[in-house]
Amino acid sequence: MISVQNVSRFFTDKKKTITASKNISFEINKGDVVGLLGENGAGKTTLLRMISAILQPSEGSIHLDGIDIHKHPMKIKGKIGVLFGSETGLYDRLTARENLTYFAKLYGLSQHETKARVDYLTVRFGMNEYLDRRVGNFSKGMRQKVTIARTLIHDPQIILFDEPTTGLDITSANMFRELIHQLRKEGKTIIFSSHIMEEVKQLCQSVIMIHKGELIYNGSIEDLYQQEESDDLNYIFMSRIIRGNNS
Ligand SMILES: Nc1ncnc2c1ncn2[C@@H]1O[C@H](COP(=O)(O)OP(=O)(O)OP(=O)(O)O)[C@@H](O)[C@H]1O
Ligand SMILES: [Mg+2]
Helix, strand or coil: CEEEEEEEEEEEECCEEEEEEEEEEEEECCCCEEEEECCCCCCHHHHHHHHCCCCCCCEEEEEECCEECCCCHHHHHHHEEEEECCCCCCCCCCEHHHHHHHHHHHCCCCHHHHHHHHHHHHHHCCCHHHCCCEHHHCCHHHHHHHHHHHHHCCCCCEEEEECCCCCCCHHHHHHHHHHHHHHHHCCCEEEEECCCHHHHHHHCCEEEEEECCEEEEEEEHHHHHHHHCCCCHHHHHHHHHHHHHHC
16 A cells, blocks of 8 residues: 655755645555546656655655655565656667666566566567667657566556656557556556546546645545536546635
8 A cells, every 4th residue: 555644845946945745645555546637747747756766755754565665765666666758768779678678687586587577578568579679769659668568577566657648649558558457457556647537537446636736636536526526527627726725
């Protein structure tokens, strides 16, 4: 279980303080697939960076299965896989296979485990044709598949995706959605940010909405529909934003 307790994050930019997260608390159960919604600059990436222990909260704490992730980042490293849409983290000069093998090593996988995972992910993402080509010349979709495979190389229990389908064509975006379905069946806990309401509706049971760094909704989509007497997530999202935290 992921437990986020009173988390705030401040940044200083030219002596001005920016509050990217403001006193956010929620819990996510094992096996949940959660959509993270918010306008540009709402604080989604900041929150995902904190949950993956890349960024320290200014206040509050985040626990994973009872472990404080910022006090013991090494203990949870193997349990989390994270993909930030804007950065692939791949090495252009290496082939797809070399990239995956490199990341497997970082997670301490044995040679045998690495081969098994690379083979499995190659079949799963249909990467066979270009597995031994340099990533530098890959198309966006090819790159994204390798990046997703890299995220999953150590078979993490919790997976965080920051706008995973941005920039993908319809085929690749559909492949990604199918992947989420499969990971969900395997009992993985998934949080992903998206601006595509239809995608969130299809894939998630619950949503977290943030607005200007504050949590404005956390719960099941069904409950939200009932509260708002509507099943138009786009409309609900906009009206919640207008009402802010006073709902
Ligand atoms: N390293 C940083 N230094 C200063 N300000 C930052 C830093 N990182 C994030 N911010 C600020 O925090 C706020 C939240 O940014 P964040 O990237 O988390 O938003 P987001 O919800 O992911 O937006 P988008 O949908 O555009 O990706 C913004 O005002 C942003 O400028
Ligand atoms: Mg972002």
